[in-house]
Amino acid sequence: MSYDFDAIVIGSGITGGMAAKELTQRGLKVLILERGRPLEHQKGYTTEFVTPWDAPNRGQFDRDEIARDYPIQSNQPHGQFKWDNKHYWVKDSEQPYVQAKPYSWIRANVLGGRSLLWGRQVYRWSDLDFEANKRDGHGSDWPIRYKDIAPYYTRVEKYIGASGENLGLPHFPDMELQPPMEMTAPEKVMREKIHAKWPERYLTIGRTVNLTEKKNDRGPCNYRNICQRGCSFGAYFSSLSATLPDAQKTGRLTVKTNMVVARIVTDDKTGRATGVETIDAATGKRKTYTSRIVFLNAGTEASVQILLQSAGKQHPNGLGNKGDVLGRYICDHDAASVFGVMPGLEDRYFYGRRANGIYVPRFRNLKGVREEGVEFDRGYVMQGGSARMGWTDMAGDGDDFGADYKRRLAKPGPWLVYLGGAVETLPRAENRITLDPVARDRYGLPQLRFDVARGDNENKMADDAIREGTAMLEASGAKVLGSGRFGNLPGVTVHVQGGARMGNDPMTSVLNAHNQVHGAPNVFVTDGSAMVSAGSVNPSLTFLALTMRAAEYAVAQIKAGKL
Numbered sequence: 001m002s003y004d005f006d007a008i009v010i011g012s013g014i015t016g017g018m019a020a021k022e023l024t025q026r027g028l029k030v031l032i033l034e035r036g037r038p039l040e041h042q043k044g045y046t047t048e049f050v051t052p053w054d055a056p057n058r059g060q061f062d063r064d065e066i067a068r069d070y071p072i073q074s075n076q077p078h079g080q081f082k083w084d085n086k087h088y089w090v091k092d093s094e095q096p097y098v099q100a101k102p103y104s105w106i107r108a109n110v111l112g113g114r115s116l117l118w119g120r121q122v123y124r125w126s127d128l129d130f131e132a133n134k135r136d137g138h139g140s141d142w143p144i145r146y147k148d149i150a151p152y153y154t155r156v157e158k159y160i161g162a163s164g165e166n167l168g169l170p171h172f173p174d175m176e177l178q179p180p181m182e183m184t185a186p187e188k189v190m191r192e193k194i195h196a197k198w199p200e201r202y203l204t205i206g207r208t209v210n211l212t213e214k215k216n217d218r219g220p221c222n223y224r225n226i227c228q229r230g231c232s233f234g235a236y237f238s239s240l241s242a243t244l245p246d247a248q249k250t251g252r253l254t255v256k257t258n259m260v261v262a263r264i265v266t267d268d269k270t271g272r273a274t275g276v277e278t279i280d281a282a283t284g285k286r287k288t289y290t291s292r293i294v295f296l297n298a299g300t301e302a303s304v305q306i307l308l309q310s311a312g313k314q315h316p317n318g319l320g321n322k323g324d325v326l327g328r329y330i331c332d333h334d335a336a337s338v339f340g341v342m343p344g345l346e347d348r349y350f351y352g353r354r355a356n357g358i359y360v361p362r363f364r365n366l367k368g369v370r371e372e373g374v375e376f377d378r379g380y381v382m383q384g385g386s387a388r389m390g391w392t393d394m395a396g397d398g399d400d401f402g403a404d405y406k407r408r409l410a411k412p413g414p415w416l417v418y419l420g421g422a423v424e425t426l427p428r429a430e431n432r433i434t435l436d437p438v439a440r441d442r443y444g445l446p447q448l449r450f451d452v453a454r455g456d457n458e459n460k461m462a463d464d465a466i467r468e469g470t471a472m473l474e475a476s477g478a479k480v481l482g483s484g485r486f487g488n489l490p491g492v493t494v495h496v497q498g499g500a501r502m503g504n505d506p507m508t509s510v511l512n513a514h515n516q517v518h519g520a521p522n523v524f525v526t527d528g529s530a531m532v533s534a535g536s537v538n539p540s541l542t543f544l545a546l547t548m549r550a551a552e553y554a555v556a557q558i559k560a561g562k563l
């Protein structure tokens, strides 16, 4: 049989870019299908060098436009949706979905996907995470362990270029890291005081894919902290700065943007994929491209949607959905934060705008079972930072007129410090995405329907994060000003995983241990949908390692005549 391409990769974000790079570099002719608009590295970053005083409306939003077109994207608690990157996000008005329960589906709509917009924090999982389901019985057992993925973590890290500090802790594995960014004065105090009071708790600088040293023609970081506008220096890892150019260099990559994948087409007899059906976003015209293998990398929710839409004779309920598992076990991270001011360091300042924070690795239930006195399973990490408050924070604090006021505003304000828990949510069958039986999108495709909610374990863990965050700030000498849980809306922390989980049994999982769809082994799904649980660390490094591992395996299988 002859094919249009050796491989089709659906999606050009963090994982799709890696799949395309790995497959082209191993000799395959690859087509990327991306529903977002095109964007060119460097030339396309139109807001990158716009000064604050030249920003439209001085950087304020047109409220009517935001309420109409971006009510969900703009409602992110970490404030990453801004005037200078608004053009990269999905317009909610154009890509609706059904919320059986409230759900925040955060998406990019551009070549490179959320690799342009992410917070760039990268951490390895450990066996504490891979063994968690087996130990405490939530979800099903992972078909792999740390040793299976460790070599791919190493290779991914060497390629993407992460910076940070190794601590030699078994539950927080060391990584291949460039030199760390510097902590501020209050962060150094927190590090010392927290470890002194709780010897099993460590505070370290965040591990980020912002380069602290030049890497080939990328970086180093210029400490501007405007990464999400796009970085012409390529100083942070994105599909546009790294994987897509490297795939293009092979001469074997074709990229088609504004191309909505409707479904993966399968053979009626074998159940294997024969190609991918697309809809041209501008014209609505449908076309099918054929390929030997397919990599599905559309992002967790969209990949589940495509699998559900890909029902065929051998897959009547959606691709790989023999046991009614597809769309279930959606999990992510809840979040709860504490903030305060740290007195006594007013004569200390910082240099540059560090695009990075601080990090406290998990310290709860480190043996994998509930410790005495702990009311929940699993655990959370804490991410945080510090900032010197400026005039915009202090304006409006009461006595705001006169010469004194002006003098006060001209000086840096107090040190603000904060810690926020990233709370692992449990994989539960009832947390589910399906195709809505009625609602359709502009192309006539079924809309996704979200039925995902938090449970008791997450509530208790979020409470604990606030309690412990408060204790840690106070032990550091800070005065706590407030706290809040901002991650109890599923999806909103953008670490959504599950829906097409891996496993050894086709009745209880969608993918095998190499991310191949059960019953359609030439389809590989290597984004967050493959995850069997959520862990508590930022997940994209693990998605990247799984993608690299699966790509290597796929090419070996082709060479062995098995695919």
Ligand SMILES: Cc1cc2nc3c(=O)[nH]c(=O)nc-3n(C[C@H](O)[C@H](O)[C@H](O)COP(=O)(O)OP(=O)(O)OC[C@H]3O[C@@H](n4cnc5c(N)ncnc54)[C@H](O)[C@@H]3O)c2cc1C
Residues within 6 Å of the ligand: 010, 011, 012, 013, 014, 015, 016, 033, 034, 035, 036, 080, 106, 108, 109, 110, 111, 112, 113, 114, 115, 117, 118, 119, 120, 121, 122, 259, 260, 261, 262, 297, 298, 299, 300, 302, 303, 306, 494, 495, 527, 528, 538, 539, 540, 541, 543
């Ligand atoms: C503000 C923010 C901060 C974040 N911070 C971090 C962090 O610090 N660390 C971390 O690990 N993760 C972080 N994340 C999450 C991270 O961005 C995602 O985990 C990661 O991008 C997932 O990679 P992906 O390839 O699966 O999806 P994406 O990068 O989203 O790429 C998916 C691509 O598929 C395309 N697509 C979707 N549907 C279709 C279709 N039907 N047809 C064709 N193409 C389609 C999309 O347009 C998109 O380009 C953050 C995310 C956001 C938004």
